Amino acid sequence: MKKKRLVVPHRHMFGPGPSNVPPRILEAGAKPVIGHMHPETFEIMSDIKSGIQYMFQTQNRTTLAVSGTGHTAMECAIFNTVEPGESVLVAVNGIWGERAFDMAERIGARVNTIVAPPGSYVTNREIERALSEHRPVLFFLAHGESSTGVLHPLDGIGELCHKYNCLFLVDSVASIGGAPLYMDQQGIDILYTGSQKVLNAPPGTAPISFSERACQKVFSRTIKPVSFFLDLSWLANYWGCDDKPARIYHHTGPVTAFYSLRESLAVLADEGLEKSWERHQKVAEYFHAGLESMGLKLFVKEKRARLPTVTTIVAPPGYDWKEITAYIMKTHNLEISGGLGSSAGLVFRVGLMGCNSSKANADMVLAALKDALKHCHRSKM
Ligand code: PMP
Known part of the structure; x- marks a missing residue:
């Protein structure tokens, strides 16, 4: 057991949870x-x-x-x-x-x-x-x-x-x-x-x-x-x-x-439930549009059935999803995660929840993904 004082990094917690604590x-x-x-x-x-x-x-x-x-x-x-x-x-x-x-x-x-x-x-x-x-x-x-x-x-x-x-x-x-x-x-x-x-x-x-x-x-x-x-x-x-x-x-x-x-x-x-629901929905739609304009696909096809808090993105073919999440963590100090259970290996999961649900944070994830897709290894198919 080291006797130095505990140090924990600040990190953008944009996986499916836990989220950042304000x-x-x-x-x-x-x-x-x-x-x-x-x-x-x-x-x-x-x-x-x-x-x-x-x-x-x-x-x-x-x-x-x-x-x-x-x-x-x-x-x-x-x-x-x-x-x-x-x-x-x-x-x-x-x-x-x-x-x-x-x-x-x-x-x-x-x-x-x-x-x-x-x-x-x-x-x-x-x-x-x-x-x-x-x-x-x-x-x-x-x-x-x-x-x-x-x-x-x-x-x-x-x-x-x-x-x-x-x-x-x-x-x-x-x-x-x-x-x-x-x-x-x-x-x-x-x-x-x-x-x-x-x-x-x-x-x-x-x-x-x-x-x-x-x-x-x-x-x-x-x-x-x-x-x-x-x-x-x-x-x-x-x-x-x-x-x-x-x-x-x-x-x-x-x-x-x-x-x-x-x-x-x-x-x-203080914010009010309706306002919070609305904010999550708006930010999710903004984020989803940004993902689609990058050429990425959303895992849930029916728009109404998309969870506004946790977005699943189809893992782009040819890439190793683990390399992408690790790259984003290392380079952008930002957590997004892979799939879980039946979605393992198929998706990325991005959570923008509570105070994290903002257009600025959606932009940050979009930029990180863009950067990762440029720098991570893509196999020739
Ligand atoms: N249900 C759902 C829908 C969840 O997303 C989670 C956490 N990922 C749980 C249950 C379990 O919660 P916890 O990890 O806090 O035990």
Whole structure:
């Protein structure tokens, strides 16, 4: 262990996450540690709760932040709502559906999938057919499939799920704050996200919310959820979402991560959700037009289904994608990434999220790509 002081480089974080953390949010996270059960911390947690309610467009009482990353919230959603032997349905159009499948399978659920090719999404007709065939208790889909760059349409799916007595679970880790989503209006029963994308907070906290319908299912379980740490009855008490007179120690909340999350939610509320959605959409369209004018192709063909936060670009033939990302990192101090899961080797992924979503940053990525395509090795085909 070296005894010199820690040095970390400044870097343009334009991959699919984490994104850059602006000074206001960084400074919030550097404030003194106080107790996780102190009244001031409970006040901060209450601010977080109302910030999440606004961001998710929900009135749900059971709204909180899980101590952990997006995966923790995924497991919190699935482990609490599903009991062993129950049926779960998962839309798979990239890695996040695959992961949800894996998690549900681990707790002994019977899991069925509806699969769409990478770059595409599942239709309401396919969803209804699968709901009526498999009669699941839970249906999962990723609103922003960050591995393929797809923004999944949400309208009408909540109604379909409820018609078949199924809870609707949505992953909004890569989309929330960057694309329109109305939890209550769209009939979403469980919604979660992460702190490190559009919110521009450091990774490590994950907002989540449960509808009344979801709570009824969770709180009438016959056996306890497999995880103590993620047990919603404990978390709801820690976050003051139940009727109990006092909060009981469950785990030591990461207080400084709560400060950053609180501040990031305040920044989003200051700008306003609609303005933020609009800004992400405009910058994405500007960026996409720039890519196409360079002769690059977008991986998602349908314009409406392009995620405004994470863009997938078809890896240009003849180049080694790893050489390009490494060149851009070394020469421009800028992170863009390759594909993930089914899109591995096929695409570059560029994330312009939260404070990073600006035309100036889009220009910076376009210039870096242009430079890389000029300097990196191209095989003769
Ligand atoms: N879902 C989606 C759509 C994501 O983009 C990510 C992060 N890339 C996750 C879930 C998992 O989040 P984390 O890495 O914070 O666990």
